[in-house]
Amino acid sequence: MNETVRVLRWLFWMVTAALWMRLLYQSIRVQRWAWRLRQPTSIEYAKLPDDLNPECVCVFDQEGTPCVAGWLFPVIAVPASAFEKLTARQWRWLLRHEGEHLRLHDTVVVLLQNIVRAFLWWNPFAHALVEEYARAREEACDAAAVGEGRDHTDYADFLLAWADRSTPQFDGVMAIAYSRPAKRLKVRLVALMEARGVRKKLGALFVLGCFVFAVVAPLIAASFGVATAAAQEPVKTKADDGRMYTRAYKVAPDFLSMGATSSDPFAAGKAATTAVIGKTARELLEDRGIPFPEGASALYNPAASQLIVRHHKGALDQIEAIVDRLNKRTPLVHFQCKLIQADGYFETHGDILKPDEAKELWRQVSQKKGIDLATLPSTTGKLGAEAIAEVAQEVFPEKITEANIKHALKLIGPSIKLNANSAVNGKALVLAQVDLGVDPDGSHPWLPQKGDKPDWNRVEFYTASAQAELASGETLVMHLRTSKKHITVLITAEALNPTGQKAISFESTATMLPSGAGIDLPDKAANEWSQRVYRVPQGFPDDKPPMEVLKAAGISFEKNASAVLRDGKITVRNTKPNHELIEMWLGAVKKRVVVSVKAVEMKEDFLELMKEWVPPLPDAPKPAVVTDPTLLLPAASPPAGEILRQFTTAAIFSADQFETVMKKIAVTPVKLEILRLDGKSKKYMLPDTMGGLEATVESTMGADGNTIELIITVDGVHRSISTGVTIWDGQTVVLGAQPSDHLTRFLFITANMVEEEKKK
Structure with a gap:
């Protein structure tokens, strides 16, 4: 794959360079030709219309088609034979058409387009855009030539007469009519016959579309790539001196299983299998393009949610970015519930209001008389977990006993059960159920006031439910019918990150940045052996050999390495870098x-x-x-x-x-x-x-x-x-x-x- 990419890159630059050289040659040739054109004689000047400016008109003596030539001080070039054949009316068409090219500096625009097209020679979309621009440019100049007159047919015949002449023409000049490509000329003639109008300015939608394309297209293109072996090599930084370093990262408990809670490594009988559930830490990092040369290692310690890696500094920086992405978590859901009690409902049951719409609705109802408003306590929960927001008052029977207080207790007031689950496009599927107990005899049926004596036997219950997909900040509208006034319920759901700030959406994630400290371990230490004694942590399994437990955690044991468990201590013989890993793994807090x-x-x-x-x-x-x-x-x-x-x-x-x-x-x-x-x-x-x-x-x-x-x-x-x-x-x-x-x-x-x- 590396060789293929290298060959394609050289092919691209070779073709691009050839096209640029060809364009440079054509531009210089046309510019020299334009500078050598002669000025019209006094007899030729006399044949030009008096109401047009002939200062930019130059003459060539050979046969050809009128055109605009030269990107530096461009001129209108006409054949000498045109002074004998053209009428005053045809001169006006010609000079207006070519004069419009000069006014819009089309020769410079065409040169820039050709430079871009030479660079994007492989892109048919770029060629199509340039061709569409050329067609539109000629139609605009045709409209300027005809003006508001009705002589479109005569002007079309005038263009066909010039196109019919099969005289050779310089590449890089803008001829008034050319038969190649024939499709462009045909479209121009159809536009003339239909008398199409021409915009004086660019449309707003067109400008907006071009801007969006210019911003979005590079982002989309940058999201694609080919993973080559070279790309998988550790990044070499100035601080990367070739030595090995050990760094510990703070990760989530589900780092290895990506969602399942990892088991405790010190739980009896489980330590030997902890590292092999799903993928090991090393395998997970290798899948993400981190190679592990000799001496490099990675192990995961669920006891402290720690990833311990020994590698070069460049690779450690790459791993930090990977851990950063894996540590992302979905946001919490913050619910705010409001109730409106009035003679009628507001909005429609199941409607979804934008933040500004909900704010405006609340402002309007708060200014009206005869409407009761209430805001329930806010609640925050995780996606998939039920939350309850309620403000309920207890109502007791006339005689209270230990038996009926548990079974016959009734509540007056609202209770709202809420549940939010992930949905598409960054939204949350919110399910809401509103339960309301009311006192039909009270002055405020949904909330007893001082002096009210609710009758336990007359308390009534009403319920309503709804569900909708809400973006962060949107509000769900619900209607609840009661025996007296109707109630409109507004439920707003917002996404929160761990700091309590608003998240962008329910798909957005809050990152727990990894924390780590590097320990300088030169490569020569990898060959130095030593023997150390460690105190056995609480819960370390004693039914398996300690070497098996440490190997399962990701620590390598080469030939002549050993681990012996005796009298509550582990005696390990290994290299110094592996001893550092063992100390960090056993000493995790x-x-x-x-x-x-x-x-x-x-x-x-x-x-x-x-x-x-x-x-x-x-x-x-x-x-x-x-x-x-x-x-x-x-x-x-x-x-x-x-x-x-x-x-x-x-x-x-x-x-x-x-x-x-x-x-x-x-x-x-x-x-x-x-x-x-x-x-x-x-x-x-x-x-x-x-x-x-x-x-x-x-x-x-x-x-x-x-x-x-x-x-x-x-x-x-x-x-x-x-x-x-x-x-x-x-x-x-x-x-x-x-x-x-x-x-x-x-x-x-x-x-x-x-x-x-x-x-x-």
């Missing part, structure tokens, strides 16, 4: 999730304070705080005050936002408690003054190695509420309880990834 919980109690409206305190991230949505304070009003006449102290998700803060909140709390009269974990029950106990509830937080590291899965359960007197949420390292989940006794209570649950301490 595993991470775990650490959770801290803080409780806050205050008399002020903490939701409103948070909206004032917390600045939104750049290009990021505001925290998922309930923006309508009335949605948090307690149900009227609750049976017990303890039941009000139920906690639901109120916001998710980044580390910077939470730091801002804590600084504001430090100077605000609040009660702040840092909750301690009960080692026996594994629960966080709230003080009795804050309700005395128990909170359980289950935390696990996400499958991608970058997110944290939290399941938070707060046990109440009669029932418990469980909240599931996916967050990034260092983020804080805020749970808020319904205000009671003029107090607002919040839980701040922060999760961080920390490295596990090595056991000595």
